Amino acid sequence: MSLKDDIEFLYWEGVRAATPEYLSHSFWKEHPHLCDLFSNPKKKNYVFALGKAAHSMVLSFLDFFPVDAGFVLTKYNHLPDEVRSKGQMGVLKCREAAHPIPDYNSEKYSREVLSELMDLGEDHQLIVLLSGGGSSLFEIPESGLHLENLIQLNQALLKEGLPIQEINRRRKEFSAVKAGKLLGKLNPLVKVYTFVISDVLGDDPNVIASAPTYPGSEYYLMGNLSNSLSAIQKKAMDLGYEVKTISDSWDKSSEDTAKRAFMELIQANSNPNKQVILFGGELVCPVFGDGLGGRNQEAALRMAILSSSLKIDREWLFLSCGTDGTDGPTDAAGGIIGPDSFDLMIKRGWDPRAELMRSNSYPILKDSNALLFTGATGTNVNDIIILLLAERNS
Structure with missing residues (x-):
């Protein structure tokens, strides 16, 4: 192989090692108690997959466990064409929105999934599959604010070239669903499990996708850099x-x-x-x-x-x-x-x-x-x- 072949091959090896398909086999083998929970016929599994890796994470989850309903929210052009056109993949609704700056669809689809999540009862368990990019994809402004305020905030923060920790800290102040606020809107009898592929140095759960379910849910790191x-x-x-x-x-x-x-x-x-x-x-x-x-x-x-x-x-x-x-x-x-x-x-x-x-x-x-x-x-x-x-x- 040429040097160009080698460098691209090594890059792709790094990508492969961070894919949900690669990570899942060892992860579920190491967590048999979770396998038992998600295979329990007395509970309904609702999956909310959020981020750039949402589609591949949910496919991997489906390889192991039954899913009764769910919602996939990812970046534009991150769904297969057929899924994008239908807006559906089996029992899962599938939507795309903007990254790295939220847009109209970010708020529209965030409200759509929030409505479904708020309807979950004690017979459900919520599985959140979280990956980087979720901060702009899942966004509802705090009371008294409008989407345009958040768009302007994101544009200013990104232009400054700030570390993601600082960007997401500021994002949380203006969001109704970040920093664990999502959990406060749900039925408290619903058990929530969050599984993460980290795009944040140090894997801080307070930072990844601006932490819609942290603190408050059971939280597991599946893979990182x-x-x-x-x-x-x-x-x-x-x-x-x-x-x-x-x-x-x-x-x-x-x-x-x-x-x-x-x-x-x-x-x-x-x-x-x-x-x-x-x-x-x-x-x-x-x-x-x-x-x-x-x-x-x-x-x-x-x-x-x-x-x-x-x-x-x-x-x-x-x-x-x-x-x-x-x-x-x-x-x-x-x-x-x-x-x-x-x-x-x-x-x-x-x-x-x-x-x-x-x-x-x-x-x-x-x-x-x-x-x-x-x-x-x-x-x-x-x-x-x-x-x-x-x-x-x-």
């Missing part, structure tokens, strides 16, 4: 790479990420062997211009600029991608650049530094064939950053 990085590391070693893992909780800016990767590239070049430098987390990226891009694409563009004057006698590639398949408000998972990327951008008439100042990484990377398009991956555990160095020819 560490699963992905461990799988990548193992597969890279199988392929003959030496592996250096920097961090599984990287929370720096796109700028700092590119600087660190560039430093690692220089240091790694003294070693002639095949190498993987790996880290993951949640990049932050303030928006300064009117361009189109995302935090991972900006990291890739910055790496292309930093490495433009570096000449080393071996192949290398740098990947920065979101595990959900979408980076910012774009249809790309992120970017992959190498030693020739900057020159290609110039050759095609771009000024990389000018586009960087406009926060306009998407068009320049797309025109340079430096974007990775995956579509919705069915999971969401933050960002994966991989630096690959080929073996130096003697």
